[in-house]
Amino acid sequence: MNLSEHLSKEILAQYGVPIPSGRLATTPDEAEARCREIECTKYVVKAQIGAGGRGLVGGIKFAATPSAVRSEAAKLLGKRLVTGQTGAAGEMVKSVWIEEAIDIAHSFYLSFTFDQHSGLPVMLMSAKGGVEFEQAARMDPDVVRQLPLTLGGDLDEDALRKMLGGLGVSGNAPDALVALAKGAARAFRDNDATLVEINPLAVRADGSAIAVDAKIALDGNALFRHPEFETFAEDDNLPEQERIARENDINFVKLTGNIGVVVNGAGLGLATNDMIIDGGGSPANFMDIRTTTTSLQIAKGAAMLLQDPGVGVVLVNVHGGGMTACDTVAEGFALAYARATRKPPVVVRMAGQNAEWALSILKNRRLPFEDFEDMGGAIARAVEIARKGGA
Amino acid sequence: MAILVGADTRVIVQGMTGRAGTFYTEQALHYGSHYVAGVRPGKGGREHLGLPVFNTAKEAASETKANASLVMVPAHKAGDAMIKAIEAEVALVVCVTERVPVHDISRVKAALAGSDTILIGPNSQGILTPNACKIGVMPTTDATPGSIGIASRSASLTSEILAQTTAYGLGQSTTVGVGGDPIHGIGFRKCLELFRDDPETKGVILIGEVGGSEEEDAAAYLESVDYGKPVVALVVGRHAPKERRMGHAGTLSIFGLQSADEKIERLASAGVIIAENADDVAHAMQVALD
Numbered sequence: 001m002n003l004s005e006h007l008s009k010e011i012l013a014q015y016g017v018p019i020p021s022g023r024l025a026t027t028p029d030e031a032e033a034r035c036r037e038i039e040c041t042k043y044v045v046k047a048q049i050g051a052g053g054r055g056l057v058g059g060i061k062f063a064a065t066p067s068a069v070r071s072e073a074a075k076l077l078g079k080r081l082v083t084g085q086t087g088a089a090g091e092m093v094k095s096v097w098i099e100e101a102i103d104i105a106h107s108f109y110l111s112f113t114f115d116q117h118s119g120l121p122v123m124l125m126s127a128k129g130g131v132e133f134e135q136a137a138r139m140d141p142d143v144v145r146q147l148p149l150t151l152g153g154d155l156d157e158d159a160l161r162k163m164l165g166g167l168g169v170s171g172n173a174p175d176a177l178v179a180l181a182k183g184a185a186r187a188f189r190d191n192d193a194t195l196v197e198i199n200p201l202a203v204r205a206d207g208s209a210i211a212v213d214a215k216i217a218l219d220g221n222a223l224f225r226h227p228e229f230e231t232f233a234e235d236d237n238l239p240e241q242e243r244i245a246r247e248n249d250i251n252f253v254k255l256t257g258n259i260g261v262v263v264n265g266a267g268l269g270l271a272t273n274d275m276i277i278d279g280g281g282s283p284a285n286f287m288d289i290r291t292t293t294t295s296l297q298i299a300k301g302a303a304m305l306l307q308d309p310g311v312g313v314v315l316v317n318v319h320g321g322g323m324t325a326c327d328t329v330a331e332g333f334a335l336a337y338a339r340a341t342r343k344p345p346v347v348v349r350m351a352g353q354n355a356e357w358a359l360s361i362l363k364n365r366r367l368p369f370e371d372f373e374d375m376g377g378a379i380a381r382a383v384e385i386a387r388k389g390g391a
Numbered sequence: 392m393a394i395l396v397g398a399d400t401r402v403i404v405q406g407m408t409g410r411a412g413t414f415y416t417e418q419a420l421h422y423g424s425h426y427v428a429g430v431r432p433g434k435g436g437r438e439h440l441g442l443p444v445f446n447t448a449k450e451a452a453s454e455t456k457a458n459a460s461l462v463m464v465p466a467h468k469a470g471d472a473m474i475k476a477i478e479a480e481v482a483l484v485v486c487v488t489e490r491v492p493v494h495d496i497s498r499v500k501a502a503l504a505g506s507d508t509i510l511i512g513p514n515s516q517g518i519l520t521p522n523a524c525k526i527g528v529m530p531t532t533d534a535t536p537g538s539i540g541i542a543s544r545s546a547s548l549t550s551e552i553l554a555q556t557t558a559y560g561l562g563q564s565t566t567v568g569v570g571g572d573p574i575h576g577i578g579f580r581k582c583l584e585l586f587r588d589d590p591e592t593k594g595v596i597l598i599g600e601v602g603g604s605e606e607e608d609a610a611a612y613l614e615s616v617d618y619g620k621p622v623v624a625l626v627v628g629r630h631a632p633k634e635r636r637m638g639h640a641g642t643l644s645i646f647g648l649q650s651a652d653e654k655i656e657r658l659a660s661a662g663v664i665i666a667e668n669a670d671d672v673a674h675a676m677q678v679a680l681d
Contacts, residue, residue, distance in 0.1 A: 087632055114493060116604060119500030119574040151501055153494075194493050222492035224467050255632070265547020266571060270600055270627035271669040274651075277630040278668065286631070290489075291528070291546075321530035321550040352550050353530050375551075376670045 001218045002050040003232060006097045008216040011191060012198070015183035018210045022099030024048070031073035031098055032066045040100035045072040049091040052215065053083030055131040059093070062101055069098055088256075102212050106173075107200035109133045110181060112149070112188035121149040121188070123160075123181065127167045129200040153189035155182050172207025180209045191229075192222035241285070241304050248297035249290050257282025258312040259386050260305035260344070262298075262333060264289040264324050272317050275375060281383035284311050291324050298332025299339075306340040312389060313345050315382040317375060319352040326350045326358035334365040345385050346370075349378035393520040393565040394540065394585040394592070395483055395509065396459060398425065400524045403457040403481070405430040405448055405472045406464035408439050415463065415487075415528050416440055422531050424524045427455040448472070449479040461517070461526050462486040469513060470495025477508045484576075485526045486512035496574045503576070510576025515568035516546035527568065537562015538591060539676060542582035543598035544569055544605060548627065548669060552596060555673035561680075564592040569605065579609035587618060594621040594676050597663070599654060601628030606654035610661035621679035624658045625666040626651045 003011070009019045021038050025031035035043055043066075047059035054060060059081050061072040073096050080090035107129035115122045126144045128136045137144050145163050150156060157178060164174045180201070188196040195217040202212045218229055245252030251266065255273075259281050263269040266288040273283045285305065289298055305311050316333055320326035330350070337343065346369040350358045362369055372378035402419070406412045407429025417440060420426055428443050428451045435446030445451035448460060460476040462469060462484060469488040476484045477499070491513045503510055511518055517527010521534040529546065533554040539561045543549040546568055556563055567582050569575055579597055586592045599606040606626060613622065629651040659665050664679050666672040 114497055114574060116573055117608075118504075119497050121494075121497060189494070192492055192494050219493050221466060221490040222494065225492070253632075263547075265545060267543070267545020267548035267598065267600060267627055268551060268669070269547075270545075270631055271548060271551075271625070273631070274627055274629045275668050275670075319547050319551045319554075321547070351554065353532060374670055376668070 001220045001232065003216045003218065004048040004050060005046060005213060005215065006048060007232060008214040009211065011216055012184060012187055012196070012211055012214055015187040017180050017183045017187070017198075018208070019214070020099040020102055020210060020212065022097050024095055024097055025073060026077070026095045028070045028074040028077065031096060032070035035066050035069045035098045038098065038100055042101040043069050043098055044101040045069055045076065046097045046099070047076045047081055047093040048095045048097055049081055049086070049093060051083050051085040051091050053085045054081055057081060057083050059083070073098070102202050102210055103204060104200065104202040104212065105205045106203045108177070108203065109144075109199045110184065110201045111195060111197040111199070112185055112193070113195045115146075115148070121153055123147040123149060123155065123185065125163065125167070133199055149185060153185065155185045157182070169203075173203045173209065176207060176209035177201075177203070180211070187216070191216070192219045192225060193217060194219050241308070244304055245301055248300045249293040250297065250301040251288035251290065252301065253286040255283050255285050257284045258310055259382050260284045260308065260311035260314040261287050262289070262302055262305065262314065262316045262318070262329065263287050264318050264320075264329060268317065268319055272315070272375065272379065275379045276315075276383060279379055279383045281379070281386050284308065289324060289329065293324065295328045295332035295335070298329055299335040302333045302336035303340060306336060306344065307342050309342070311344055313347065313382050313385040315378060316346065316348045317378060318350050318358070320350070320354050320358070321352050325354040326352065327354040327361055330358035330361040334362055334367055337367050338365060347372070347378050347382040347385065349373070349375055393523065394582070394589050395565065395567070396518055396520050396524040396526060398523040400425060400459050400483075400526070401455060401457045402426045402459045402461055402524070402526055403428045403430060403448065403451045403455065404461045404463060405476065406462065407431065407442070408434055408444065409463065412463040413440065419525045422525045423522065424526070427457050447479075448475040448481065452479040452481050457481060459483040459485065459526060462488060462512075464488065466490045466492070470499055473499045473510065473513075474502045477502045477506050480506070481508060484508055484510050485515065485517050486510070487515055487517055487528050488512070489514045491572065493574060496572065500574060511567060512570040512576055514572045515570035515575070516549060518565065518567050519563070520565045521563055529566070529568070533557050535562040538564060538593035540564045540582070540586035540589070540592040540595045541566040541598065542569060542579050542595065543567070544571060544600050544603075545598055545627070548598045548625070551669060552598060552625070552672045556596070556676065559673040559677050561673060561676065564589060573603060579605045580612045583609060583612055583618070583622070587616070587620065592620065594623065594680055596672060596676060597622065597624040599624060599626040601626070601631050601651045601654070602649060604649065607649065607657055610657040610663070613661040613663065618662070621664060621676065622662070623664045623666055623672060623676045623679060625669060625672050626654045626658070627669070629655075
């Protein structure tokens with residue numbers, strides 16, 4: 001769950017991390033009016049989207065006057081920003097954050113996350129902060145320093161001061177950076193964040209430090225400890241189909257092709273889509289029916305695909321096991337098919353637990369389908385139907 | 392022989408009295424595994440499914456000489472349950488619970504660092520040595536004792552490939568689900584080490600996917616030893632769009648997504664046989680063994 005910049009900064013500010021003063025606006029009028037509440041000589045107008053990489057594609061604009069703020073806001077609001085992290089559809093800019101432009105003497109990168117090997121929390125820091133950080137880090141991993149957090153999730157202050165010394169930080173800046181990093185570490189721990197990232201972390205000429213941009217990712221699995229974040233989750237900017245799927249315990253990602261896929265399990269879902277594309281077809285979605293999903297929920301997921309005018313054929317590929325047996329999926333799919341006003345051709349491959357039973361359910365419900373014993377056969381047929389135009 | 396679990400494994404179930412705990416304990420007992428007790432704080436002294444229930448993992452493990460625990464408690468308590476099992480010095484802890492908070496599993500990893508316990512999971516289907524011991528939620532209908540070790544990041548594909556190896560007459564020594572979460576217990580590398588030392592295992596299948604570093608770690612290990620057994624890998628998600636989470640949390644990595652193609656290249660250069668697709672895995676192993 002990626003929080004937008006202003007929510008991330010709001011959280012960091014609660015932990016004493018200095019942030020530029022700013023205001024949120026959803027219309028150009030509001031942008032012009034609210035920026036007057038900020039005391040500064042130069043403004044920056046920033047598109048509020050969950051994905052990163054906006055700075056490189058015009059999502060951040062400087063403005064000298066309130067009327068310039070207005071025109072920059074007008075250009076960004078309602079626009080879809082396509083960054084290296086959004087996918088081709090981009091992300092809609094529903095609000096802009098206007099803040100005081102900071103004069104940066106030096107840009108650092110600071111983040112808190114988990115080391116995937118050890119599984120332990122770690123602080124990452126670099127003296128090469130800013131929009132080019134990720135590229136610099138990819139070219140030369142040595143530009144990033146690492147500092148493991150203590151068992152309780154605290155920062156080892158002595159080790160941090162030593163690291164800052166090694167990065168050539170002197171004067172007032174070490175004190176400012178240590179205080180800021182300690183606050184950010186607490187924000188990471190107390191909010192069950194999977195990432196707290198401040199980039200750029202600016203040091204000004206007087207040695208003070210301030211979080212110019214920030215991104216917090218919260219752990220959706222820890223929401224039970226943070227009811228205060230429930231409203232953020234609703235803001236999550238999901239496409240309609242993905243929202244319906246999520247409500248029904250199905251992992252779903254909308255793709256651009258015309259072969260709708262109904263699959264149980266993430267691995268099997270990825271494998272199915274790989275084989276469709278290898279075979280010259282194009283999947284309309286990725287689906288992973290979770291083990292706890294009921295047949296009624298599966299029906300809702302399947303209905304969504306059947307009704308999608310972009311879907312020319314539906315491929316049902318299930319390996320039954322554990323709690324999701326084949327018959328559960330067949331029941332759900334047959335229910336959706338009976339109710340659907342749009343009935344594209346269906347190709348089925350059932351294997352594993354209760355596969356025979358599942359096929360007899362589909363036959364008894366008089367659902368027209370072709371069935372195959374192996375994945376390869378079913379996928380080749382679905383690709384063939386899709387190529388001929390499908391439904 | 393097999394690895395980690397066999398007919399002599401004595402299993403306790405943390406969370407045995409719950410709905411899922413009851414369902415899977417019954418299945419495992421029916422399959423013939425040696426389950427010896429359950430744990431449920433506040434319900435100690437009772438019996439469930441004919442097995443004694445204890446208040447703590449420590450009591451259960453010491454009273455029954457258990458050497459493995461299946462953790463089936465809800466996500467918000469799973470981290471604590473794993474830590475209790477580690478503190479009770481249970482040799483093998485298997486956690487199937489999905490959606491365990493990352494900060495919790497991180498605390499579990501810290502607890503593991505000073506112990507001899509091996510953790511499988513969380514978000515794993517578990518571990519199975521056919522006809523000897525099942526600790527987890529996997530189906531067993533297609534499982535048959537044999538010579539192939541399977542280590543996998545995906546439960547559904549494990550079922551698929553397990554059925555294939557049975558159909559090819561190869562069977563399985565042990566199958567291990569390392570789990571779909573980014574932070575987890577043992578990985579491919581440790582599984583490979585264990586399978587290498589197991590005389591029953593003649594070949595190893597790795598089922599990987601986009602994201603994380605399991606495949607890279609496996610490749611680095613295989614380059615460092617003369618492995619001596621064929622290793623076949625399937626890596627799925629070759630055509631998954633970048634930056635989109637596809638079901639498993641483990642497929643999203645903050646610092647650059649390792650693509651499936653990069654993983655395949657890395658494994659191939661370490662001498663691993665790459666299965667073309669999910670239908671081709673057992674066949675590729677058969678060819679390698681001939």
